Amino acid sequence: MTTSSRWADLGPRVASAIVMLAIAGLAIWSGGLLFNAIITMVVGGIFWELAAMFWPGQGMRALKLGGAAAVAFFAASLLPTALAVLVLLAPVALLAIEDKGRRAREVVPFGLWIMAAGFGFVWLRNALNVDWLLWLIAVVVATDVAGYFAGKIIGGRKFWPRISPKKTWAGTSAGWIAAAVVGVFFTATLDHGFALVVLSVLISMASQAGDIAESALKRRRGVKDSSAIIPGHGGLFDRFDGMLGAAALFLLLIALFSM
Template sequence: MRRSGKQGRWGDLPKRMASALIMLAIGAIEVWLGGVTFAWLVIILTGLMLWELARMQRPVVPWAPVALGLIGSLALYTVLVTSTVYLLPLILVPTAACTFAMGHRKVSMVYALAIMLAGYTLVDLRAAAGTPVIIWLISIVVASDVMGYFVGRSLGGPKFWPRVSPNKTWSGTIAGWVGAAIVGAIFVVFQHEPWELILLSPVVAFAGQLGDIAESWIKRRAEIKDSSSLIPGHGGVLDRFDALIGAVVAILLLGLLFPLPIPNGI
């Protein structure tokens, strides 16, 4: 029997929700614990995302994806363990490796750098500002994704960037900004954070949406649907954390320009 339009539209929801709940539970425990366990989670996820990126980029040699993932994890581990600015250039090693191992070199290099920067910044933020800033970041990404998913699927309307990401609509995109602003307002009211956080949250959400779109563009060039099949209902690790990459890199870059009103639990 042919599925109805409504069933087809929401058919992947149960699987997505189950996977999301599992990831949320693991993430919540790791964020709360912080320290070494949180750092190891980020290191492992960074390696997996680099592995997926290499798989999508038609590697010149078959072992390149595994090698790039291991190189990325080892480089990030070394930088985090030594805690010295002199070894920060190691973050560039996976980016350089993309030049020799994969096609679409510019795309691979830029995205590999974004993955490495996001991994380093996540651990650094958790150590410097405590649990609240990580919860705020994850909440923004989740709220933007959930609001965008439900509103976009329900209302539809004009596409945000059809050539790159044909499923994203303006209604879902704007709903994501609203969801992020609500998250910021919750932190302002209940955590007594600066009111500017309400303005910063949609900006970070938009960066997250751009991170999502960037990965969609890479997948379209590679003519694949998901970065891998590691997470049921969500595809690969990159498919789930692409928005977080964009959001974290935005925090890093904006933080270099001026002080940010981010939550601080220290």
């Protein structure tokens, strides 16, 4: 592989990342309905991509399911948590009954993951200090960026070639190191000492697990990208799979330790 071809996707990736970071920054700073609305669009879009992977060539079915997810998610973002959970389950139930439930076992876990993790972002922004959300995003971005460059520059042994042929052990471990550095940076802000560094590495691993889970899904469904709406990144699911994995683990830990 030539040097130019190795870095061919860098330009589009950087340009798309700048746009997404600008939108994310505005949403996080604004909070409230704007933040909820942007997360709603992302969740609805990912749900649409998920449905399109399971029912290819049936655009209206995928659009219907994505729209249902968006409506339910936005409504849930305005409701008390207990009631919100019930509303979030509605589009997942629709996934389960599509084509008389023949694909429910495959598609429902992904639907649950998307809705729960998306709600985790809204809950983080509205219920906790915004610094926690910034930390989570920083961990995932650092993991992704460090993994990308270490994988390209160092290369070496593949992490899981059958599922994700581009991932290397060098990139994976570089992501953990970068996450630990982010944890150190945020220790003063979040006042959790070394525990935050450990948590940052766990969140990094969850982010990578989200990426691998989506890669496995795409391989099973026979698609390269979840869609093509983000230049250099593929689809929303391709770009936010790590965020979904990180948010899901953090939400789970909060639930466990608050019981």
